[in-house]
Amino acid sequence: MPPPPPPPPNKPVPPHNLQQPLPPPNRPKPSWPIPKFDLRVEDLSHPGASIFFSNINPFESLKAAVIASFEWLYTPESVPTHVELITLILRPMDGVAHTHGSHTSKEIHFSLDHIKNSENRAKDEIDGVLTHEIVHCFQYNAKGTAPGGLIEGIADYVRLRVGFRPPHWKPTGGDKWDAGYQTTAYFLDWIEGRYGEGTIRELNQAMKEREWDVGMFKESTGRKVGKLWNMYCAYLKGEDKPDENSA
Numbered sequence: 001m002p003p004p005p006p007p008p009p010n011k012p013v014p015p016h017n018l019q020q021p022l023p024p025p026n027r028p029k030p031s032w033p034i035p036k037f038d039l040r041v042e043d044l045s046h047p048g049a050s051i052f053f054s055n056i057n058p059f060e061s062l063k064a065a066v067i068a069s070f071e072w073l074y075t076p077e078s079v080p081t082h083v084e085l086i087t088l089i090l091r092p093m094d095g096v097a098h099t100h101g102s103h104t105s106k107e108i109h110f111s112l113d114h115i116k117n118s119e120n121r122a123k124d125e126i127d128g129v130l131t132h133e134i135v136h137c138f139q140y141n142a143k144g145t146a147p148g149g150l151i152e153g154i155a156d157y158v159r160l161r162v163g164f165r166p167p168h169w170k171p172t173g174g175d176k177w178d179a180g181y182q183t184t185a186y187f188l189d190w191i192e193g194r195y196g197e198g199t200i201r202e203l204n205q206a207m208k209e210r211e212w213d214v215g216m217f218k219e220s221t222g223r224k225v226g227k228l229w230n231m232y233c234a235y236l237k238g239e240d241k242p243d244e245n246s247a
């Protein structure tokens with residue numbers, strides 16, 4: 001079945017009521033540079049391992065997560081090609097998952113205990129966690145100087161955009177725009193809806209070769225991040241005012 005058409009230009013998609021994944025922004029579909037994948041399971045007798053394999057085709061899920069990262073954070077011209085190998089390691093461990101590695105080779109460690117504990121919604125949770133971790137394999141971080149909350153927020157922003165939103169996620173506002181994870185993800189989602197498709201892609205791109213500068217938000221939106229956060233919190237409270245200065 002062909003995918004639905006993208007929304008018309010300059011008509012923001014309401015960001016917080018998405019029941020369906022958004023259509024990816026780049027059309028027609030380019031042939032993205034997919035790295036090689038490897039998979040290691042450190043305890044095949046763990047119940048999380050059988051839950052994983054009965055819900056997931058590892059190659060298809062990893063490839064889809066890479067494509068999601070590329071579609072929401074890059075263009076065919078800007079897509080990074082330096083990652084040659086991504087190894088997924090399923091093993092018993094505390095926590096959910098983490099990613100590390102070299103410039104060309106990444107390792108995603110994913111907890112079999114977490115998979116077991118998410119059994120009732122295993123496929124969405126596994127695909128959601130893989131999407132988050134795969135974003136970390138490619139995203140820019142202002143030469144290591146970007147706020148950790150922004151890095152985690154961008155990873156969950158892509159997860160949110162492709163529709164793997166856990167049931168407990170909701171936009172909350174709060175004191176800090178860079179609290180991270182879904183708090184920052186919903187903020188970025190609102191920015192993308194309000195300032196246009198590609199705004200968060202620009203923010204990621206700005207962090208490619210420069211050290212972190214909070215003015216990067218203003219470069220992409222015309223607004224300082226503090227002002228954006230106040231507008232977003234007002235929007236969540238239903239006090240959103242027309243933004244007279246925005247194009």
Ligand SMILES: [Zn+2]
Pocket residue numbers: 132133136152155
């Ligand atoms: Zn993360």
